[in-house]
Amino acid sequence: MNEFKGQRVLVTGASSGIGAGLAEEFARRGAVVGICARREARLDEVLTRCREHSPESRRWVCDLADPEEVDRLASAALVELGGVDILVNNAGIPKRRHVTRLDTSTVEAVMNINFFSPVRLTLALLPQMLERDSGRIINVSSVAATLSSPGESAYDASKAAVTAFSESMAVDLWETGVKVLVVYPGLVDTDLFSLPDNDPVLAAIEPVPVSELVDGVFAALDRGVIQVYVPEYFADLASGKAADVERFLSGTAKYVASQHAGDR
Numbered sequence: 001m002n003e004f005k006g007q008r009v010l011v012t013g014a015s016s017g018i019g020a021g022l023a024e025e026f027a028r029r030g031a032v033v034g035i036c037a038r039r040e041a042r043l044d045e046v047l048t049r050c051r052e053h054s055p056e057s058r059r060w061v062c063d064l065a066d067p068e069e070v071d072r073l074a075s076a077a078l079v080e081l082g083g084v085d086i087l088v089n090n091a092g093i094p095k096r097r098h099v100t101r102l103d104t105s106t107v108e109a110v111m112n113i114n115f116f117s118p119v120r121l122t123l124a125l126l127p128q129m130l131e132r133d134s135g136r137i138i139n140v141s142s143v144a145a146t147l148s149s150p151g152e153s154a155y156d157a158s159k160a161a162v163t164a165f166s167e168s169m170a171v172d173l174w175e176t177g178v179k180v181l182v183v184y185p186g187l188v189d190t191d192l193f194s195l196p197d198n199d200p201v202l203a204a205i206e207p208v209p210v211s212e213l214v215d216g217v218f219a220a221l222d223r224g225v226i227q228v229y230v231p232e233y234f235a236d237l238a239s240g241k242a243a244d245v246e247r248f249l250s251g252t253a254k255y256v257a258s259q260h261a262g263d264r
């Protein structure tokens with residue numbers, strides 16, 4: 001269970017949900033974990049659990065919406081951890097909103113946290129991975145990137161951007177020792193669905209526990225694959241959509257209309 005012993009892992013958005021789950025599992029498997037988010041008290045709770053297994057683990061309170069804070073986080077991680085072997089770009093916000101009620105500043109805010117901040121952090125930490133010719137970049141995308149979930153156009157676009165960036169980066173780095181994993185959570189039981197200032201979730205899908213997502217990520221790391229869907233059946237949904245986009249989108253629109261039938 002100590003296969004990550006001595007590895008230095010930076011996890012963004014680790015004050016709750018998937019980020020907290022991944023950070024704690026890396027610590028349990030022997031890694032020194034660095035975690036960050038805005039909510040200090042929640043971060044401290046996660047850090048306490050990480051330190052039970054990995055006493056050198058640490059945390060930084062930071063707002064990834066601010067590019068200067070992203071740069072400061074990268075520098076602090078390099079100095080205080082002595083380097084970053086595995087970067088987990090996990091922090092994200094949904095801002096579920098029907099496109100008729102969407103404004104540009106909301107789209108920019110979503111792109112900023114879900115896309116520009118992980119890209120900035122990646123570009124800051126990639127050189128030291130390349131110097132060692134070793135490293136892993138785990139980017140948490142979403143099934144929304146491929147399944148065009150309704151009422152989430154800003155979120156879907158930000159996650160599609162994460163996916164496109166990650167896949168292109170993986171090709172650029174193919175011959176190096178730096179490997180990329182793109183994670184596609186389906187519906188995972190976290191705070192993401194009870195955040196204020198978001199439309200209700202439309203999908204009537206039973207969420208899976210964070211532990212199932214964490215197990216899926218570690219199994220994917222073991223296999224050295226480039227992408228992982230959790231639950232796995234979302235991969236079939238994504239290929240089904242790719243095979244017939246028209247059918248998939250019209251089916252989604254019909255489903256949304258049926259959900260709103262009672263509103264009229």
Ligand SMILES: NC(=O)c1ccc[n+]([C@@H]2O[C@H](COP(=O)([O-])OP(=O)(O)OC[C@H]3O[C@@H](n4cnc5c(N)ncnc54)[C@H](OP(=O)(O)O)[C@@H]3O)[C@@H](O)[C@H]2O)c1
Nearest residue numbers: 013015016017018037038039064091092142187188190192
């Ligand atoms: N849950 C799902 O079904 C699902 C599905 C697909 C994809 N995802 C993705 O999984 C990732 C984790 O989400 P989750 O489901 O675990 O939800 P969550 O519990 O709400 O976690 C989101 C994390 O991001 C952090 N964060 C948000 N804005 C931030 C900011 N400006 N600066 C720093 N940290 C920030 C939050 O911490 P603070 O609030 O403390 O800053 C929190 O730790 C996200 O990228 C999400 O899009 C989740």
